[in-house]
Amino acid sequence: MTFDKMRENLKLTLSRERFRHSEEVMNEALRLAEFYKVNIEKARIAGLLHDCARDAGKDEIYKVFEKYNVVLDDIQKKTPVLLHSILGSFYAREYYGVEDKEILDAIYWHTTGRAGMTMLEKIIFVADYIESGRNFEGVEEARKQAYKDIERCIVICCDLTIRYILQKGKLLHPYIIETRNEAITQIEAKKLNLAQTE
Numbered sequence: 687m688t689f690d691k692m693r694e695n696l697k698l699t700l701s702r703e704r705f706r707h708s709e710e711v712m713n714e715a716l717r718l719a720e721f722y723k724v725n726i727e728k729a730r731i732a733g734l735l736h737d738c739a740r741d742a743g744k745d746e747i748y749k750v751f752e753k754y755n756v757v758l759d760d761i762q763k764k765t766p767v768l769l770h771s772i773l774g775s776f777y778a779r780e781y782y783g784v785e786d787k788e789i790l791d792a793i794y795w796h797t798t799g800r801a802g803m804t805m806l807e808k809i810i811f812v813a814d815y816i817e818s819g820r821n822f823e824g825v826e827e828a829r830k831q832a833y834k835d836i837e838r839c840i841v842i843c844c845d846l847t848i849r850y851i852l853q854k855g856k857l858l859h860p861y862i863i864e865t866r867n868e869a870i871t872q873i874e875a876k877k878l879n880l881a882q883t884e
């Protein structure tokens with residue numbers, strides 16, 4: 687499927703605001719991909735499609751999961767927002783003809799992140815937070831760090847989500863904690879490396 691066709695199809699399935707968000711995540715992902723020397727085409731498609739299943743209904747979600755034998759953990763079952771990224775990776779393949787595993791994984795992990803993310807996964811995770819329409823407190827610092835030290839940007843994004851979840855008294859998925867722990871570990875390792883070479 688051509689990129690223009692993907693864009694056209696996506697526009698038909700998402701609300702106007704979600705489509706705007708998707709395009710802005712794509713634009714940010716393109717800039718980050720260029721900066722970190724990641725495949726531009728993969729970043730473009732993953733950015734555009736990351737929320738392609740965001741407006742799917744509950745019945746549809748479970749139908750697809752059943753078809754592909756997706757096993758959810760207890761927290762995922764109780765936290766519907768975590769499901770759109772998993773579903774999105776199946777939608778991208780089924781409805782947009784995406785076969786590339788790196789793109790599908792970047793969509794799959796964009797909500798929580800994971801320990802051991804690829805650079806493309808990091809880029810989509812971060813772009814989702816810092817796209818130009820976002821205006822949460824600290825977004826400017828997150829944007830700055832995205833192009834300076836992406837791990838620091840990941841920590842800011844995780845902190846924001848974790849704080850929000852705590853405030854709301856909702857369930858916190860361990861993946862996001864693992865994402866944050868790994869980013870901090872990498873920041874510390876870099877510091878140590880620098881100190882040793884000085």
Ligand SMILES: [Fe+2]
Nearest residue numbers: 736737796797
């Ligand atoms: Fe999303």
Ligand SMILES: [Fe+2]
Nearest residue numbers: 707736737814
């Ligand atoms: Fe998003």
